[in-house]
Structure formats: structure tokens, C-alpha cells
Amino acid sequence: MLNRILSNDFPRSLVLALVLAAVLLGLAFAPFLFPGVKALSVAAKILIFIVLVASFDLLLGYTGIVSFAHTMFFGIGAYGVAIASTALGPTWTALGTGVAVALGLSLLLSLVIGLFSLRVRAIFFAMITLAVAAAFQTLASQMSEITGGEDGLTFKLPALLSPGTVFREEPLLGVSLDGRLLTYYGLFVLTVVLMLALLRVVNSPFGRVLQAIRENEFRAEAIGYRVVVYRTTSAVLSALFATLAGAMLATWLRYNGPDTSLSFEIMMDVLLIVVIGGMGTIYGSAIGAVIFVVAQSYLQDLLRLASEAAAAVPLLAALLSPDRWLLWLGLLFVLSVYYFPTGVVGRLRERALRQRPARA
């Protein structure tokens, strides 16, 4: 049973299994374990990032190609929900239409980009996606009649999902049972389903071919697999999952703008999470996302304290300023690519592998 659910891809490390179980349980009971508006928002952000990063891992970790347009698809999903809900009003039809149109657009765009650039050379993909993402971001902030420009769009969702809808008068274990809680659990279920789906994809014969291409493109081609077709399919799948993550983001925030879903900073976050968690292990995205989002949400406060403490040394204070968060992120990123290339999951699995023969 568990075998089928996890597509035969077990954590393969006791520590990892325990951590994953803790993450799963923690997220499942987050509203009760960590009361408060901010904590719930952090938990929801973790859910969204897990899906976003896992979908990126399919591309980077399993197929071995770098895309810088992942936030573009994320943004398409978010804008799909935002624009449809603004135009058609707060109905389920609007929500469905938005997601469907966004998925269609992402499918088309990723197919065209993939076929076009992967046909020539895999590294073109990185450059071309960077260019397309930049162009798309400019377009999104300039077409202000539709996208709300830099200000973005604030919109309403069906009443069932709004915090105003209360299902039971008295709170359960100190948590009020409202539409917000329902939305959270909707996202939670969706995240679990999407993660299992991704596990299914990467452990299917198709996923094995992707890994073969990652390891040796030439050999994979020689065995008879059409590398372009497989890479493009992987790019398309990854884009579709990212679109869904974007739709989840917009549903949670009931707002979308260029900075929340399209910015290059998010792309950087995604890259860092994939590397920290462990490339080529869907599980890594869950662990990486938890570490990163928690750090981002709470460590920026710490950075502010450090900066104030270092106020006497101007340069140090400037370096430690919370606005320079990205500097430390970049540094962390470079260092982890050098010294920590397999990420948390890779390290734990290596350790488990080393211990096993000793025990036998």
C-alpha cells in the first residue's frame, strides 16, 4: 500500500523518514500547533513552495536542465486566478476558468520554448528562458489594464473560502473554524496529491529516461530515446505543476502582483531551496522549503537585530542590513553548490548507506 502511494521511492534513511513524517504532521496540524495569523501564513507559504520547488526539481534535478522561467509559469498560474476572479467575479467558475486558462497558456509557452531551445543545445534553454522570463515580467507590469501593473490585483474568491465564513460558532482547540482554515486544508491536500503525483512521474519509466539523459545525453540518444522529446515533456510537466503552485498562491493571498509571483528573487529562492534540500530527490523540496521559508520569515528579524548591534561599524551594518538578505542568500547558494551539492536528503541517504554495511 505505502509502496504504491510513494511509487516505491522511500526516503531510504531513518532520519530522513522521521523528518519527513514530522514535516507532514507539522503541516497537517499547523493551525492547531502554531496558532496565529503569521504562523498560518508561513505554513501556507511552505505548502506552496513545496509544490513549486518539487516541480523545479523535476527539471533541474532529474532532467539536468536549468530554467530561469519557472517563476513565469508560477506567475501565469497566479495571474490566471487573479485575472479570472477580477473579471468574472468571486465564483467557482471563475476560479476554474482561471486555472484552466493558465494551464493552457503554460502548456503552450513551455512547449514552444522547450522545443525551440532544447532542439539546439541544452544550455540555450537557460539563456532563452532567462530572456523570455524577463520579457514576460516587463509585459505583466506594463499591461496594467489587465494585470493591475505594479500594484497587482486584489480580488475576492467564493464566499466558502473567505475568512468571514464561520462554520462553527465556538472555536475548536482555540482555532476558529472559518473559510481561511478550509483554504489551508485545501492547499494541504492539493500539496500532498501533487507531491505524490511528482513522485509517480520521476519513478516511472519516463522518469528513469530523464535521469539517463541527465547522466549521459549521448548514450541515452544512442539507446534510442528521443532526448528532445523527453526533455521538452519534462519542461512542460514542470511548467504545469508550477502553474498549479501559482494558482495556490493566488488563492491563499487573494492578491497577486509582479513582486509576489514573478520576481527574480523568487527564482533565486527556488534555486536555493532545491540545492539545500537536495537535487534529484523530490523529498528534498519539502525539507528545503521548510528550512528556507522558516528562515526567511524569522531570520530577517534576526538580521535586523544583528545590523543594529553592528551600527558602530558602518560597513558591517550595511552588510548585515535586512535589505541585503539576498547577499547572504547568494553566498549560501554558492557555498552549498560547492560543498553541499547533494543537499540535506543526499547527505542523509549517504550516511544511511554507509551505516548499513557496518550493521550487517
Place this chain on the structure above:
Amino acid sequence: MKALELDWKPLALVPLLALAALPAVGSGSTWVTLTVAGLAMGMIIFIIASGLTLVFGLMDVLNFGHGVFIALGAFVATSVLGAMGDWTGSAELWRNLVAVVPAMVIAMAVAAAVGLAFERFIVRPVYGQHLKQILITMGGMIIGEELIKVIWGPLQIALPLPEGMRGSLLLGDASVEKYRLIAVVVGLLVFGLQIWTLSRTKIGLLIRAGVQDREMVESLGYRIRRLFVGVFVVGSALAGLGGVMWGLYQQNVVPQMGAQVNVLIFIVIIIGGLGSTGGALIGALLVGLMANYTGFLAPKVALFSNIALMVAVLLWRPQGVYPVANR
């Protein structure tokens, strides 16, 4: 550069694009203004892109952090020119040059020094691993950009043109800004110098040979790696020079400018064929012209028009207009 003389078709693309835009723009004088602006922008982009394309051709290193040297050069120039207010404020061109030339030289020197460090610490550990190169150099770019913000602040800084370079000349009805002509001249100088180095000196011969077949050159006893470090440093210096010129062209600099220009440069080197200097020139001119024409006709899709241009070129020649590297 024999290939340049033999293969004239890509060369014809530049005038073709310019002529195709003439009916769309309508007025002849506007067209002249736009074309000169496009050529000036193209020359600046070429200065930046030529280093990157050689680095790729020679060592198969794709440097996503190239943009950082552009921003660095531009910011160094703001400091140097800011300190030489007496000279930039003068209306005489020669006095302006006394300010601008040192600014360019210092910017190039700083970019070269940082380039040396960048090569040593960021690029060298990941030779031969494309995936990591892309990730690491991107990380280097972010770090560089943030450090620029730490030193010069996160806000836009004005980089006004020196007095003597402002204003425009009248060519018939069309007004042509003086600075754009200067940019074209500097660009041609750099291009000429590069072509001369590549085709008339021994180092140039080795670089060209290395781009075509690295292992063969190594087996003849030359240290390609040392050569590569040199090319990387020169490429960074050129990016710094390009950054100064780009900053003066825009008359302001932002820390994000490196990332913005990076996108254009990638389009240029893909169009030109990775590793080809001549291709980079054609690509840069095409991109510069296209950006100015569409910036005038349909500003919202300016960047998309360049992507469309790249797509069209790749459909015609999938490896770029002048494919060089054999890999």
C-alpha cells in the same frame, strides 16, 4: 576572419533589417535618428558581448555573472566622474575626454581585477560542469549585485553626460546625438583592435585555434588555461567599459542594470553563434536596431521583438549565424 569574407549573408541582415524598418517608421529623419541610436546601442552591446562569447568558445564556460562587470564598470564611472566635476562640467570636448577616459580606464581596471577573482573563486572549481557553472555564476551575479548595493546604495544614480558630449548634430532633417556617434566610434575601435589581435598576433591565433579545437592546441604544448584566464579578464574589462558607455547612454545607473543587459547579451551571442566575434557584432547590431525600432513603434513588446529576432535567426541557422565552436 576568413569566414567573414566568405559568408556574406549574415552581414546583409543588418542593412536588410534597417531597410525593412524604413516603411514602418515612416518619416525618413526619424528613421536616421533611430538607426544611429540602434547602431550606437549595438556597438555598446557588442563591446560587452564579445568577451562573453570568447570565454564560452575557448573554455566552454557559460558565465551568467557577466552582467556584474557591466554594473561594476558603470558604478565605478559614477564615482570617478563625480570626483572630476570640473572637467565634466566644461563645454570643451577635450577637457571632457580627460575626465571620461580615466573613468573608462579605471572602470576597466576594476572590472578586470574583479574578473580575475571571479574566475579564480567562482568559475575555476566548476570547469566542465555546465549545470553547476550556470548555478554558480548566477549566484556570483547575485552576490556582486548586492555588494554593489552595499557600496553605492540600492538606488538609481544619475550619470550625466559631460557637457561637451551633450546635444545633437543635424544631418539634414534628422538630429543625431553626439554621444551616439562617439559610442559608434569607440565600438569600432574596440572591434578593430579585437580583430587585429585575433587575426594578426600570435595570442590571437592561439585563441582562435583554442576556440575551434581546444585539445589540439593543448597537445601542441600551449597552456590554454592561462590563455583562458587572460581572455576572461579582458572580457570582464570590456564589460566594464561597456558598462561605462551603457551608463552614459542611459544617463543613469541602477544595480540591476547588469541583469537587464545580460538578457540582451545572451540573445546577441545566441544569434551570433557561441564563440564568434564577428557573429557577436552582427547580433549586437541587429539587437540594437531592433530594440530602437520597436521601442519607437511598439514599446511594450520591445524585448519580445528581440526574442522573435533570435527565433527567426535560429530557424535559419540553428547554431547562430557564424557557428564556430565544434561542440
